[in-house]
Amino acid sequence: MGLSASTCPALVLNADYRPLSYFPLSLWSWQDAIKAVFLDRVNILSEYDSVVHSPRLEMRLPSVISLRSYVPVNRRPAFTRFNVFLRDRFRCQYCGRRFATEELTFDHVVPRARGGTTTWQNVVTACTACNTAKGARTPEQCGLTLRSVPKAPDLTELQEAGRHFPPGNLHPSWRDYLNFAGLSEIRSDEDAVDGALAAHTTLRAIQSEAQGRAFPRDMTEGEYWGVQLEDD
Numbered sequence: 001m002g003l004s005a006s007t008c009p010a011l012v013l014n015a016d017y018r019p020l021s022y023f024p025l026s027l028w029s030w031q032d033a034i035k036a037v038f039l040d041r042v043n044i045l046s047e048y049d050s051v052v053h054s055p056r057l058e059m060r061l062p063s064v065i066s067l068r069s070y071v072p073v074n075r076r077p078a079f080t081r082f083n084v085f086l087r088d089r090f091r092c093q094y095c096g097r098r099f100a101t102e103e104l105t106f107d108h109v110v111p112r113a114r115g116g117t118t119t120w121q122n123v124v125t126a127c128t129a130c131n132t133a134k135g136a137r138t139p140e141q142c143g144l145t146l147r148s149v150p151k152a153p154d155l156t157e158l159q160e161a162g163r164h165f166p167p168g169n170l171h172p173s174w175r176d177y178l179n180f181a182g183l184s185e186i187r188s189d190e191d192a193v194d195g196a197l198a199a200h201t202t203l204r205a206i207q208s209e210a211q212g213r214a215f216p217r218d219m220t221e222g223e224y225w226g227v228q229l230e231d232d
């Protein structure tokens with residue numbers, strides 16, 4: 001069977017049928033999903049057409065599974081580059097414009113050289129131009145104003161921000177369990193991309209995020225998430 005680990009991942013829901021995590025989206029490899037099925041830890045809610053065989057049985061790969069016992073969710077999102085961009089909705093907090101991810105940077109509001117910390121309260125999304133113009137000065141020293149006071153988001157706030165940036169290539173069977181804004185527009189079967197390749201792309205992106213790396217350098221955030229971002 002020619003299935004690699006990254007094809008046909010299963011969307012993992014908590015026992016309350018909500019995704020275990022939105023950012024990154026909780027996906028397990030088909031091998032982990034099947035293991036969990038046999039350990040009786042999950043229920044299968046939806047399946048792929050793809051089938052795996054063993055000498056004794058044949059089963060369709062699960063596309064959506066839910067945990068049998070509820071796992072408490074960490075309400076405090078991790079402080080990562082991605083989550084800072086998401087909190088700021090991919091907008092430079094000085095000029096207010098939205099940029100492709102590779103043009104966005106992390107800015108220490110109070111520069112590190114002046115004792116600024118690398119925390120939710122002191123790090124904002126900034127475009128390269130504003131970041132360069134600001135240099136090692138405080139916003140006041142160079143006449144820049146922050147669009148909002150940076151603070152640690154709670155999970156609900158981050159999810160609300162993230163609803164506007166659904167990841168690309170969601171498998172159709174996942175959509176009933178996800179609450180992304182504008183999802184209905186990509187709901188039709190014609191738009192439903194073939195599971196394996198699509199899932200692979202999504203998983204690769206998620207894995208690279210999970211490993212704490214920046215977005216792929218050659219992608220805009222729109223391409224990354226598979227949606228066209230509109231300026232509002």
Ligand SMILES: [Zn+2]
Binds near residue numbers: 092
């Ligand atoms: Zn800017």
